[in-house]
Amino acid sequence: MKNISKKNLLSALGILFLIALVYAGCNQSKSSLTGDAASQVYVAPGTYDEFYAFMSGGFSGQLTVYGLPSGRKFKVISVFSQNPETSWGYSEETKGMLNTSYGFAPWDDAHHPQLSMTDGMADGRFVFINGNNTPRIAKIDLKDFETTEIIELPNSGGNHASPFVTENTEYIVASTRFSVPIPQDDVPISSYKENFSGSISFVKLDPGTEKMNVEFQIIVPGFNYDLARAGKGPSKDWAFFTSYNTEQAHTLLEINASRNDKDFVAAVNWKLAEKYLKEGKAKTMPAEYYRNYMDEKTHSAVSEKNTQVKVLYPEDCPGMIYYIPTPKSPHGVDVDPSGEYIVAGGKLASVIPVHSFSKMIKAIEDKQFDGEIDGIPILKYDAVIAGEVQNPGLGPLHTEFDDNGFAYTSAFISSEIVKWKLGTWEVVDRIPAYYSIGHLMIPGGDTKKPFGKYVVALNKITKDRYLPTGPELTHSAQLIDISGDKMKLLLDFPTAGEPHYAQAIRADLIIEKAIKFYRIEDNHHPHSIKGEKESKVVREGNVVRVYMTAMRSHFSPDNIEGVKVGDVVYFHITNLEQDWDVPHGFAIKGMNNSELLIMPGATRTIKWEPKKVGVYPFYCSDFCSALHQEMSGYVRVSPANSNVPLAFSLGK
Amino acid sequence: MNHLKKISILFVFVAIGLLIFVACSDNTAQDPSKFSNAKQVENTYGLTDFELVNGIGPIKQKIDLGPIDPALVKKGQEIFDTKCASCHKLDEKYVGPPQRDVYKRRSPEFILNFMLNPEENYKKHPEAKKLLGEYLTQMPNQNLTIDEAKAMLDYFRKVADEK
Numbered sequence: 001m002k003n004i005s006k007k008n009l010l011s012a013l014g015i016l017f018l019i020a021l022v023y024a025g026c027n028q029s030k031s032s033l034t035g036d037a038a039s040q041v042y043v044a045p046g047t048y049d050e051f052y053a054f055m056s057g058g059f060s061g062q063l064t065v066y067g068l069p070s071g072r073k074f075k076v077i078s079v080f081s082q083n084p085e086t087s088w089g090y091s092e093e094t095k096g097m098l099n100t101s102y103g104f105a106p107w108d109d110a111h112h113p114q115l116s117m118t119d120g121m122a123d124g125r126f127v128f129i130n131g132n133n134t135p136r137i138a139k140i141d142l143k144d145f146e147t148t149e150i151i152e153l154p155n156s157g158g159n160h161a162s163p164f165v166t167e168n169t170e171y172i173v174a175s176t177r178f179s180v181p182i183p184q185d186d187v188p189i190s191s192y193k194e195n196f197s198g199s200i201s202f203v204k205l206d207p208g209t210e211k212m213n214v215e216f217q218i219i220v221p222g223f224n225y226d227l228a229r230a231g232k233g234p235s236k237d238w239a240f241f242t243s244y245n246t247e248q249a250h251t252l253l254e255i256n257a258s259r260n261d262k263d264f265v266a267a268v269n270w271k272l273a274e275k276y277l278k279e280g281k282a283k284t285m286p287a288e289y290y291r292n293y294m295d296e297k298t299h300s301a302v303s304e305k306n307t308q309v310k311v312l313y314p315e316d317c318p319g320m321i322y323y324i325p326t327p328k329s330p331h332g333v334d335v336d337p338s339g340e341y342i343v344a345g346g347k348l349a350s351v352i353p354v355h356s357f358s359k360m361i362k363a364i365e366d367k368q369f370d371g372e373i374d375g376i377p378i379l380k381y382d383a384v385i386a387g388e389v390q391n392p393g394l395g396p397l398h399t400e401f402d403d404n405g406f407a408y409t410s411a412f413i414s415s416e417i418v419k420w421k422l423g424t425w426e427v428v429d430r431i432p433a434y435y436s437i438g439h440l441m442i443p444g445g446d447t448k449k450p451f452g453k454y455v456v457a458l459n460k461i462t463k464d465r466y467l468p469t470g471p472e473l474t475h476s477a478q479l480i481d482i483s484g485d486k487m488k489l490l491l492d493f494p495t496a497g498e499p500h501y502a503q504a505i506r507a508d509l510i511i512e513k514a515i516k517f518y519r520i521e522d523n524h525h526p527h528s529i530k531g532e533k534e535s536k537v538v539r540e541g542n543v544v545r546v547y548m549t550a551m552r553s554h555f556s557p558d559n560i561e562g563v564k565v566g567d568v569v570y571f572h573i574t575n576l577e578q579d580w581d582v583p584h585g586f587a588i589k590g591m592n593n594s595e596l597l598i599m600p601g602a603t604r605t606i607k608w609e610p611k612k613v614g615v616y617p618f619y620c621s622d623f624c625s626a627l628h629q630e631m632s633g634y635v636r637v638s639p640a641n642s643n644v645p646l647a648f649s650l651g652k
Numbered sequence: 653m654n655h656l657k658k659i660s661i662l663f664v665f666v667a668i669g670l671l672i673f674v675a676c677s678d679n680t681a682q683d684p685s686k687f688s689n690a691k692q693v694e695n696t697y698g699l700t701d702f703e704l705v706n707g708i709g710p711i712k713q714k715i716d717l718g719p720i721d722p723a724l725v726k727k728g729q730e731i732f733d734t735k736c737a738s739c740h741k742l743d744e745k746y747v748g749p750p751q752r753d754v755y756k757r758r759s760p761e762f763i764l765n766f767m768l769n770p771e772e773n774y775k776k777h778p779e780a781k782k783l784l785g786e787y788l789t790q791m792p793n794q795n796l797t798i799d800e801a802k803a804m805l806d807y808f809r810k811v812a813d814e815k
Contacts, residue, residue, distance in 0.1 A: 016742070282745065344660060348788055516795075517795070520735065530730075530733070530734045531733040531735075531737050531738075532736040532737050533737060534740040551738035551739065551792075552749070552789070552792050553747075553789065554738070556738065576734065576735060576738055577792060578735060578792075578793075578794040578795045578796075579792050579793045580794060582792065625789065625790075626788075626789065626790075627788070627789055641799060651746075
């Protein structure tokens with residue numbers, strides 16, 4: 001028996017050894033790379049990134065979704081630009097989203113993604129982004145990563161200082177980079193000083209309907225208002241806007257807008273502005289601008305034209321707005337996590353000025369003014385300044401923050417990120433960016449509690465970083481580890497369009513809410529059909545409506561006859577799938593717009609105007625199944641005067 | 653003693669088998685062939701006897717069928733028309749098999765599990781594999797809730813009686 005016990009003991013030891021061996025073997029790939037850059041950005045196949053990053057598409061007009069730390073690209077969200085890949089702006093349902101008071105605007109320049117916030121923290125509900133060229137703000141719903149609302153801003157030109165949100169997303173702020181006559185008028189450009197003004201818009205997000213509305217605008221002197229941030233914590237009732245060209249030049253701004261030693265940060269008390277609005281201090285001004293939204297039930301754009309806007313003038317509203325002198329054409333303005341410090345990036349300045357919110361309030365109380373412009377008191381620089389960061393690099397632009405009391409400023413001309421300490425204003429570290437960094441982004445870096453793990457450099461120039469692709473190169477982003485004392489470059493990754501700004505959020509805040517398909521029961525599109533037996537083709541004069549279903553792997557109907565040259569054909573296609581990642585595409589030979597991409601449970605429509613007699617094949621353009629190639633059909637197009645009867649079938 | 657020794661060795665082998673299974677159980681370890689000599693496996697497909705008859709899915713025991721509920725039949729028919737009829741007719745072979753007699757061909761639990769969990773059944777269940785061999789296309793998952801699937805079951809019970 002003793003013998004047996006020994007043997008059993010040996011067996012047990014053997015098992016323990018095997019446990020150790022097997023576990024070690026399985027874990028080897030996970031642990032062997034610690035300490036180097038590759039392991040820090042390696043997200044194993046099939047596993048998820050820690051953060052979603054939303055990077056502006058710049059002149060692509062779109063918004064791109066990446067994972068961090070891997071730098072993998074997940075999705076291009078169609079926003080301001082027509083996108084034939086998704087049929088955004090081509091399908092009948094989405095065309096209306098691009099309506100403006102200037103007509104259909106199929107492109108814009110998108111600069112600054114901004115996540116919605118609750119109590120100063122990104123909440124994962126929405127991401128907003130500005131259209132700079134034809135001033136607009138878009139709202140993207142993070143349940144389905146689709147643009148659901150676009151509002152045009154009246155009285156604006158160059159909507160650059162936008163769309164930054166207040167602490168609880170009460171407002172999305174915006175202002176004019178390019179002043180214009182308000183209201184627009186036929187005046188000589190040389191009458192800039194007399195006739196041009198700026199505007200600061202407060203777009204309200206209705207807490208119930210979650211729809212946007214231009215609640216009020218503040219009409220301000222005709223400077224160039226460049227960037228903005230709302231306050232938080234103690235400064236939550238305020239928003240801050242940089243300005244340049246206080247010289248009010250209208251030509252060769254490169255020289256003429258750089259003469260003054262100081263321009264301004266405009267500090268706006270939006271709570272007080274709201275009060276003045278309620279008290280009836282606003283004037284109603286005629287203005288033409290559109291609000292477009294996707295109706296949740298019909299999945300179709302609704303365009304509303306607005307004809308007036310409420311405006312407040314500073315001279316009627318004492319205490320609503322102040323100017324803080326700030327050196328040399330300030331660009332970015334960023335508020336630290338505590339809400340006390342307002343950091344301005346003077347792009348031509350040799351220091352980074354940091355204003356103090358509490359000193360600003362005291363200076364206002366003590367009337368520490370240095371004159372006023374159009375009813376806006378100018379605060380004394382020395383009465384508001386908290387400190388200046390010396391030797392911050394050349395061309396400081398933007399600042400983000402970590403959770404340890406440090407600030408990180410991008411310096412465009414010297415192409416680097418400069419890390420400095422809030423309070424002591426000492427530079428503690430710097431790292432080169434490749435090349436010519438514009439914005440930078442720390443996940444949550446504009447919130448009350450940043451995740452100080454990484455900073456992403458968003459660079460303007462790429463040059464030799466990647467394999468050359470002719471004169472046009474993709475823009476480069478760089479991921480930098482900021483968890484230690486020294487910043488450490490981890491990864492370069494290419495971006496779409498031009499990434500001006502980006503924001504990132506912990507992935508778990510979005511994953512839980514993301515939907516996988518649209519419930520067919522909730523599809524109230526007027527041309528949807530709820531099943532294959534409802535599929536049909538209907539003629540209304542020269543308009544032919546095809547009510548078609550898509551299901552792996554056929555369309556119903558798939559044979560259509562009786563269409564004539566001169567007809568306007570609408571394919572209303574309902575995707576009956578109720579599964580994740582099964583969109584169907586639709587394309588017909590000779591179409592002059594784009595493919596149609598239909599998400600599971602949705603209905604989408606594409607217009608087709610056949611011009612020549614013949615038989616036209618159509619097919620599913622998004623691979624869907626093993627029999628995807630079989631998912632096809634024909635439309636017979638007869639001469640305009642033909643008597644071929646309208647007919648449709650499947651499987652006959 | 654020899655007997656005990658054998659047991660010990662067997663124990664070691666089973667333990668190693670289980671260990672490898674547990675320690676490396678990423679998604680890849682789902683393949684039943686990897687633990688074919690483990691004790692809980694009772695047939696060559698790695699399925700339980702219940703699963704062989706009733707499919708793999710959320711329905712893990714026999715259900716009590718009450719009388720056919722006309723309200724559920726109506727709801728089931730609506731779901732069938734919207735989400736299934738692209739591929740299934742009642743009386744003819746189409747993309748998928750005719751459905752009028754499905755209630756007579758399969759256990760109620762199989763019908764539910766196959767509607768609710770087609771992907772896993774296609775991977776593992778011999779009946780599903782047979783269907784794929786015959787129809788060459790997999791039935792998509794239409795993400796029905798269990799209640800919706802039960803409504804469809806009543807619809808199938810009703811139409812089975814009609815002919």
